[in-house]
Amino acid sequence: MSNIVLYMSPGSCARVSAIVLEELGLEFESRVVRFMKGEHKQPQYKLNNPKGKVPALVYNDQALTENVAIITYLNKLHGKLLPETGNELDSAKQIADLCFCNSTLHPLVTRIRMPSFFAGDENAKRVQDIAINAMDEFFHLIDDRLSHQDWWYKEQYSAMDAYLYWCFWRVQGAGYHVDKFPNYCEHAKKMEQRPAVQRAIARDEQAAKLLESEGLLFKPKPIKG
Numbered sequence: 428m429s430n431i432v433l434y435m436s437p438g439s440c441a442r443v444s445a446i447v448l449e450e451l452g453l454e455f456e457s458r459v460v461r462f463m464k465g466e467h468k469q470p471q472y473k474l475n476n477p478k479g480k481v482p483a484l485v486y487n488d489q490a491l492t493e494n495v496a497i498i499t500y501l502n503k504l505h506g507k508l509l510p511e512t513g514n515e516l517d518s519a520k521q522i523a524d525l526c527f528c529n530s531t532l533h534p535l536v537t538r539i540r541m542p543s544f545f546a547g548d549e550n551a552k553r554v555q556d557i558a559i560n561a562m563d564e565f566f567h568l569i570d571d572r573l574s575h576q577d578w579w580y581k582e583q584y585s586a587m588d589a590y591l592y593w594c595f596w597r598v599q600g601a602g603y604h605v606d607k608f609p610n611y612c613e614h615a616k617k618m619e620q621r622p623a624v625q626r627a628i629a630r631d632e633q634a635a636k637l638l639e640s641e642g643l644l645f646k647p648k649p650i651k652g
């Protein structure tokens with residue numbers, strides 16, 4: 428049994444943690460959390476993540492939640508996930524970048540993908556439209572930055588690219604037109620050529636197949652209007 432376990436659900440932001448674990452070449456077990464059965468709200472699961480969300484990383488029997496914390500911790504232990512800065516301010520700016528994905532982009536991703544969850548079916552379209560409008564500003568910012576460099580931190584691939592990739596991938600096909608952002612599209616293609624990213628996606632696909640076979644694969648409702 429592995430001493431690293433990632434609690435995940437297919438398609439969720441746990442993919443960010445899966446990518447960084449794969450990039451580090453760490454052996455880990457991914458354990459599927461069945462949202463449709465409410466497993467994430469059960470006391471047993473909440474021992475690992477009291478917020479009832481994925482991901483939860485159990486590393487040498489210690490649980491850690493939140494993608495930003497997981498990335499920061501793994502980077503402290505193993506390096507390689509963020510460029511070395513040599514000063515506190517630039518390191519804090521890297522945390523700010525990860526928080527941008529976590530606290531600004533991710534909530535908009537969710538409102539674009541499953542607006543009914545927040546506002547009911549009757550208001551879903553309006554919520555989605557507002558979120559799309561807000562997301563455009565940030566996707567333009569990302570697209571501009573990627574217009575003159577391969578990765579968020581110029582030539583150095585990092586966990587920030589993994590996070591940006593998940594946000595991009597998740598809104599694709601959810602009513603959000605990514606074609607207006609050619610550099611971000613190119614970035615996603617480059618991500619999908621990385622073996623570690625392919626392995627993380629394969630884990631997701633395997634988990635999705637398992638849930639499908641159990642009749643427990645979550646599919647967001649179509650949005651009316």
Ligand SMILES: N[C@@H](CCC(=O)N[C@@H](CS)C(=O)NCC(=O)O)C(=O)O
Pocket residue numbers: 438439440441462467479480481482492493494495529
């Ligand atoms: N800030 C958290 C976000 C976690 C999160 O929202 N996870 C979603 C999946 S993408 C979840 O578990 N949703 C289940 C629910 O809210 O019921 C992190 O980075 O770990």
